[in-house]
Amino acid sequence: MSERVDIMTPAFRADPYTPYAAMRREAPVCQVDPGGMWAVSRYADVATVLRSPERFSSQGFRAAWQPAWVGHNPLASSILAMDGPDHARLRGLVSRAFGAPAIARIEQRARDLCERLAGRLDGEVDFIAAAAAPLPAFVISELLGLDHALEPHFKRWMDDLLSVTPEPASAEHAARVRATIAELDRYMADVIAARRRSPSDDLVSELARAGELLGDREIIDLLVSILGGGLETTTHFLGSSMLLLAERPAELERLRASPQLIPRFIEEMMRYDGPTQSVPRLTTSDVALAGVTIPAGSLVLALVGSANRDEVRFTDPDRFDLHRGQPSLTFGHGAHFCLGAALARMEAKVALEVLVPRIGEVTRAPGEIPYNRTLTVRGPVSLPLRFRPA
Template identity: 50%
Template sequence: MQSTPDVMALAHRINPYPLYAELRRDHPVCRVEPGGLMAISRYKDVEYVLKHPELFSSHGLRVAWQPEWVGDNPVAQSLAASDGEEHARLRSLVSRAFTPVAINRLDEKVRASAARLAEGLLARGESDFMEEFATPLPARAISNLLGFDPALERHYKRWTGVIVGVTPVPENEEHVSRTRDTIAEMKRYVQQIIDARRSQPDDDVMGLIVKGGPNGQRPSNQEIIGLAFTLLAAGLETTSFFFAHALRLLAERPDVLERLRADRKLLPKFIEEMLRYNGPIRGLPRIVMADVELSGVRIEHGACILPLIASANRDETRFPHADRFDLAREQTGISFGFGSHYCLGAFLARLEAQAGLDALLDRFSGFSLIPEGVVWNRSLVTSGPLKMPVRVLPV
């Protein structure tokens, strides 16, 4: 292994698992590029970091999402990048909209959207799976939930791609201008929504946020914009990449596809194992709040670390035959986090996954990828394709 591996190198974005295995074995805590982050690769250490926010602050996401070259980025001041009382206060503004009862009300709409999109794939025969299914399905769900104009859904992927595509060092000047312009565009739109909800209250998520918390606390404009940014990015990016990874596995493992088509009761198991085996979350940057030691390596107060969720989910000491996709596996991964930072949208993500996979299994007996057309994202937090051409085989 090179002395300072680049976790953003294309080969590692496409398939990071050989590097992660080497890190777990030989360098469980080591410096990586970009930005000289300290990567944490073993399950026990990643779990410890996520369970102790008092020692490992989510403000690390502020460092990751708002380097100096970006300027103001509201998502860096929001829910995912906060801790303690601030996190609890912001979470209380939206938690009512993410209960199982509230999310189940979307089930019929999500299934109808999935059916229409799957019919579109069927009619085309060959198309970009990201553009035609994996992105628009969660986009429509998040529009319904937040109360955004559905006409703007075509912009969501571009918006969220820019947000999570922030890196410690920009790729070039075009990357700088694209990022700043897109954030400004998003801020203008969300401000319009805020103004509309203040003049005409609604019971969608944006209406709840603008109204304020159960104790009458009113969030600032900056906090509302940050919450909207976070919910949009989290609700779209991770779910779209889940579908991409799931379809890729089904294309490579027709035996798994046949088992699912024969027995839909296996779908919940498939979803949990897919999240562990090749989920959409790469890592979650944190700031070390006191000198600490992990796997025999001392990390100083103030260091920025990168707990590698995807590596922890392949740790052989936690998951027997971790590199094997196993529908009978009992252990689940840690893709949704722990404790106060457990993913607010986990129930919605599972609902969308079940509905989307059902729609695909109803109509297709096979999938084949077109590798030369795949384009991968560039992000410290998420991992997946921006474009993924696919051919479908009807039932």
């Protein structure tokens, strides 16, 4: 590969898997645009990056999401961006909130919501707006104990926070991102103050109670990272899943006939076209990987989306195969393994269990599918589909 690949072009966003294959073959550790970040594309090397925090620090999130023009970005200072004992302490405090009781508490309400959303899938519908975005927003509100009336704002907030790139797209983009961060800070600070006055059984109250261990700044950053971690990812997952079912009626038929295959569908979908494309890290020293030396202080993208299609790891990796039974790296690997993985799997299972039997037929409506433009996650921004109810 003679030229640097630009991982943000619409063509790359629409199909990253073809250029990934060339990168794995010809330049498994190389620099990419924008900005000359380093990209690691083979499964074994991606796994090495993710399980070696002493060489590949999670401060990579800070480098990716907090260039000077942004100022303080809660996502860039959160649990995602921490290493070592600080990270372990915070993870210990927050992980209980993601356990089986919390998931069980939310599941029935998520199922009720899906029943209501299923009624919208009739005729030509943007599946993202109709179902893929509302479900994760509802689940996060339940988890954190936020006002459901705010859910329409979640997407705008996260679109702005995740749109950060080394240089702003325009002066207007820079101003919008900074205004959104200020708005989020104000809103979360108000919620924390309210829960301190009258606690409830939600995550914000639990974190506010741990007040002597956590300051407001730390809680705000954490809440925003949970919002960021849980919203876009799950929305993209649901969108990409429905797109695959629209393009492959045989898979829809198979799930309708055998709903017990839904968990397998979810795992293979996470691998085949999962929402996580790259996980950023920062090198703490010069590091040699696949025969290339990455200088100290470099921003490295562990290309999980490419690792999941690595032919050395997965036989016939471009084939969607429900019976593969090999885990992917979509929820990460090592100390930062996704805290919300069980919650996300529950959401996906509930959505497919409710929606699949209600869909008689789903096909693509004409037109290109626009993909989002962020470093970390990928999925359709809108997804016009035609539904015929069963």
